Amino acid sequence: MRRSCARGLACLLVLATASVQAQDDTADNSVPAPTPAPAPTPDIPSPQDLEAAGALIGTISIDNQNIFDLSDPREDKRLYRLANRLHIKTRENVIRQQLLLQPGERYSHRKLEESERILRSARYLYDAWIRPVAWHDGVVDIEVTTRDVWTLNPGVSFGRKGGKSTTGFQLEELNILGTGVSLAMSHNSEVDRDRTSVQLKDPHLFDGRTTLDMSYSDTSDGHARRVSLDRPFYALDTRWAAGGFVFDEELVQPVYDEGHTRAKYFRDWQYANVYGGLSEGLVGDWVQRWTFGGTVDDRHYDTAPEWTGRSLVPEDRKFIYPWIGFELLQDEFQKFKNHDQIGRTEDFYLGTRFYGRVGWADSSFGSSRDALLFLAQAAHAEEMSDRSTLLFSANLRGRLSDGDWENTVIEGAVRYYVQQSKKALLFATVNGAAGQRIDLDEQMVLGGDNGLRGYPLRYQSGDARALFTIEQRYFTDWYPWRLFRIGGAAFFDMGRTWGRSPLGTPSQGLLKDIGVGLRIGSSRSGLGNVIHVDLAVPLDGDSSIDNVQLLVETLEKF
Numbered sequence: 001m002r003r004s005c006a007r008g009l010a011c012l013l014v015l016a017t018a019s020v021q022a023q024d025d026t027a028d029n030s031v032p033a034p035t036p037a038p039a040p041t042p043d044i045p046s047p048q049d050l051e052a053a054g055a056l057i058g059t060i061s062i063d064n065q066n067i068f069d070l071s072d073p074r075e076d077k078r079l080y081r082l083a084n085r086l087h088i089k090t091r092e093n094v095i096r097q098q099l100l101l102q103p104g105e106r107y108s109h110r111k112l113e114e115s116e117r118i119l120r121s122a123r124y125l126y127d128a129w130i131r132p133v134a135w136h137d138g139v140v141d142i143e144v145t146t147r148d149v150w151t152l153n154p155g156v157s158f159g160r161k162g163g164k165s166t167t168g169f170q171l172e173e174l175n176i177l178g179t180g181v182s183l184a185m186s187h188n189s190e191v192d193r194d195r196t197s198v199q200l201k202d203p204h205l206f207d208g209r210t211t212l213d214m215s216y217s218d219t220s221d222g223h224a225r226r227v228s229l230d231r232p233f234y235a236l237d238t239r240w241a242a243g244g245f246v247f248d249e250e251l252v253q254p255v256y257d258e259g260h261t262r263a264k265y266f267r268d269w270q271y272a273n274v275y276g277g278l279s280e281g282l283v284g285d286w287v288q289r290w291t292f293g294g295t296v297d298d299r300h301y302d303t304a305p306e307w308t309g310r311s312l313v314p315e316d317r318k319f320i321y322p323w324i325g326f327e328l329l330q331d332e333f334q335k336f337k338n339h340d341q342i343g344r345t346e347d348f349y350l351g352t353r354f355y356g357r358v359g360w361a362d363s364s365f366g367s368s369r370d371a372l373l374f375l376a377q378a379a380h381a382e383e384m385s386d387r388s389t390l391l392f393s394a395n396l397r398g399r400l401s402d403g404d405w406e407n408t409v410i411e412g413a414v415r416y417y418v419q420q421s422k423k424a425l426l427f428a429t430v431n432g433a434a435g436q437r438i439d440l441d442e443q444m445v446l447g448g449d450n451g452l453r454g455y456p457l458r459y460q461s462g463d464a465r466a467l468f469t470i471e472q473r474y475f476t477d478w479y480p481w482r483l484f485r486i487g488g489a490a491f492f493d494m495g496r497t498w499g500r501s502p503l504g505t506p507s508q509g510l511l512k513d514i515g516v517g518l519r520i521g522s523s524r525s526g527l528g529n530v531i532h533v534d535l536a537v538p539l540d541g542d543s544s545i546d547n548v549q550l551l552v553e554t555l556e557k558f
Contacts (some may be wrong), residue, residue, distance in 0.1 A: 008476035038145050047109035050140055054373065055107040058139040061097065062092045067145045067524055068482075075482060089148050090124055091178040097208030098122075099130075099144065100235055105330045106145050107132075107140050110331070111458035114235055117333065117347045119144075123182075123526040124205075127345050149526040151175040157188070161551045162448025162457025164191045174526045179506070180204050191449075191457065192254055194220040209234050222250035233277060236287050236331055241277035250541040252304045255312055256445060257503045258542070259456025263312045267441060272296045282331060285351075291325040292355050295359065299441070312502060318368045319399075323359030325375075328352075334383070338425060338475040339417055340557040341529060343519030344483035348389065350381040369400040391415045398436070408436040409444075425473045429556075432466035440502055446511075452495050454513025454538035454549050462497035462507055469493050473519075473558060485521035487558065490514075512539040513549075519558055 009510065034319050058116050067087055068080035098118050119128035126147040134141035151174035159166045168188030168407030176183060181202045188195050199215035210231040210402040217224040232241030248270050255263040275293030298318040303311045339346050357375045361367040377395040385388055391414070398408025413431035415515045420426060431451075435444055447459035451467045471491040494512045515536035522529060534551040 013528045033517075038129050038131060038143070041131065041133045044135050044140070047107075047112075050107045050132065050135075051109060053138065055135070055138060055140045057101055057103050057105050057107055058134070058141040060096070060101065060142045060144065061101060061133075062095050063143060063145045064089050064092060064095060065145065067148055067150055072230070080482075083150065087148065087150060087152075087199060088175075088178045090146070090175060090183075091182065094178065094180045094204055094208075095119065095144060095146055097307060098205065100237075101130075101142060111237075112142075113333070115144075118235070119146060120345060122180065124149060124180060125526075126523065148175075149522050151182075151526045152524075159553045161453075161553050162455070162459070163546060163549060164457055166190050193251070205229075206435055207231075221249060221252040224249040226250070231280065236329070237281040239279055239281055241279075241291070242275065242288075244274040245272065247271040250309070253441060255440075255443060256458035257461060257501055257505050258544075259447060259459045261309075262503050263310040264307045265311060265313045265441075266302040266304050267314075268300040268302075270296070270298045280462075285331045286329070287329040289327040289329070291327070291357070292323070293325075294320075294322045296320050301441070310503075312440060316368065317439075318366065319361040319371060319373060320365040320367050321359040321361035321373060323357055323373070325355065325357035327355045332381075334389075336419075337390075338422065338473075339419070342475055342487045342519060342558070343523065344521070348381070348391075349379070350383060350391075352381075353377075369401055371399045371406070373399050387419045389417045405436045407439045407442060409438065409442075410434055423475045423477075425475070426470075427473055428468075428470045430466070430468045432464070434498075436463070436465040438463055443502060444497070446495050446497050448536075448549060448551065450512065452493050452511060453491070453515055453534055453551055454493065454536035455511060455541055455545060456549075459541070460497040460507055460511070461505075463499035465495065465497045467493065467495035479523075483522075483524050485523050487519035487521065489517045489519060489558070490497040491517065491536075492535075508541060511541055513537060514539065515549075519553075530554065530558055 030405065043418055049051050066084040066089055068075040068084055070076045070081060070084065090538070099115045101108070101115060116128050116130050126149045129145045131143055132140045133143040134528055153168065153170060153172040157168045157170065166189060168186055170184060170186035172182070172184040172186070182200070183459070184197070184199045186197050195217050197215060197217040201211065201213045203211045205212050210229065213228045215226045225248045226246070228243065228245040230245070231241055233241045250268050254261040254266050273293060273295045275291055277289055277291040279287060279289040300316050303313060325484045330351030330353065332349070333347050334350050336346045336348055337343065339348070354536065355377045359373045360370045361373060363370055375395070375397045379391070379393040381389065381391040394412040396410045399406040411431070411433040414429065417429045418426040419495045433444060438444060443461050444463060444465055445458040445461045446465045446467065447455050447457045449457035452459065453470060469491060471489050474488045476486045480486065492512070494510065496510045497507045500506060513536045515534055516535035517532055520531040522531065531552060531554050536549045536551065537547065538545050538549065
């Protein structure tokens with residue numbers, strides 16, 4: 001997910017804190033972490049010994065810490081005390097209902113670690129640690145420690161990539177009254193349209209595991225409405241899941257070529273999906289899940305109103321189909337630091353996963369034609385050594401209709417991490433995709449907005465693409481105003497497309513760029529993980545491309 005950066009509240013905090021710190025020459029801006037993990041409690045048996053002894057869980061205490069640790073003199077400042085007073089901490093019951101451990105149950109170190117991962121995935125929490133703190137008469141008491149982040153964002157935003165800028169303003173709260181409920185209102189000038197949006201999301205409805213997500217967007221060329229209610233397989237041992245999703249959108253879509261809009265069309269898209277799922281839970285180190293459901297995918301196209309240029313109108317299509325899916329998932333996770341984040345605990349999935357789904361759309365159901373719709377996804381990871389990790393992923397999706405492959409795309413990616421030291425990491429990735437009879441509204445593009453940073457956004461298109469990136473990452477101990485973590489990168493990108501674009505323009509061949517970037521990790525806010533500021537120099541392409549591309553955006557990863 002990509003979000004605009006230069007968040008307004010962060011800017012205000014920087015200015016205010018700068019004035020405070022300017023009067024404190026003794027301030028230390030170089031520390032390893034804002035909240036170190038709690039130290040192990042002495043005289044507690046090992047997790048293996050607790051499980052072997054059949055230990056029962058006694059009390060579970062919650063220690064939810066505020067944004068700043070006022071017991072630390074470096075954080076016992078006027079601004080930080082004010083931030084803590086204004087912030088409403090996450091409620092204890094919100095944290096407790098996400099735990100997989102319950103009093104009276106047998107102690108399970110696997111459930112303890114999985115509960116940590118679930119808590120860390122919440123945007124309103126910075127980190128989470130769960131540990132045994134007392135052992136007596138076959139009973140072990142548990143303490144859950146979490147740290148909140150600042151979740152209110154009133155301000156402006158700015159982003160730039162592929163030679164195009166975006167601006168906006170928003171009012172967003174990710175943790176209303178400490179309940180985990182989020183509400184966001186925004187107005188943004190995007191690359192393709194202006195958008196005014198409102199979104200309400202409650203991830204802890206009913207039993208605390210059900211998510212209600214509703215949003216509405218009024219755009220300069222249409223609207224978009226979404227509603228979903230989902231009780232997923234929230235843990236490895238979850239036995240059932242169910243949910244539904246409804247989506248309605250009317251927009252004018254551009255067709256890009258060489259970084260410019262060359263054609264447009266109007267799209268009216270209505271989509272609905274309901275599903276249910278069953279599982280026997282975790283058996284050994286593996287989970288098997290069966291899902292089943294029904295989908296309505298109805299798309300109508302027309303010429304774009306008020307557009308005087310070239311018009312490309314895709315073919316209308318409507319598919320109504322039942323489907324069945326199967327998932328195989330291995331229990332294998334590892335905790336890292338300074339890989340895709342700066343100074344945060346990162347949960348990497350290092351197991352093997354497969355998911356497949358197949359459905360049949362029949363004209364008797366109201367579909368525009370008979371078709372077999374399919375989806376397959378696979379992922380695997382290997383720790384090559386104690387310092388290097390290799391991750392693979394692939395997916396296949398498409399349709400088979402009247403013996404012809406339609407909109408069939410196969411994609412694959414490899415990511416490689418080599419941790420050279422605590423402050424340096426070499427990252428390389430290669431990904432590619434190839435399509436057969438791709439639908440016009442699913443244009444396969446390559447440019448500054450999807451990895452080829454030295455070029456305009458959506459610069460090249462075709463029916464196949466490939467991209468290689470190698471990046472030397474640096475992580476510093478610099479911790480300015482105790483709000484941000486600083487890193488940097490030097491990178492090289494190389495990619496190309498094959499085949500002809502929808503407008504018939506041939507590929508320009510292999511394109512390359514080099515560049516450097518600044519990374520700013522938002523350690524106290526749930527509004528964005530890593531701000532990217534990149535300068536990229538294109539090494540190929542035509543003379544219309546700027547000699548240097550500036551990219552400013554907020555991403556979930558380094």
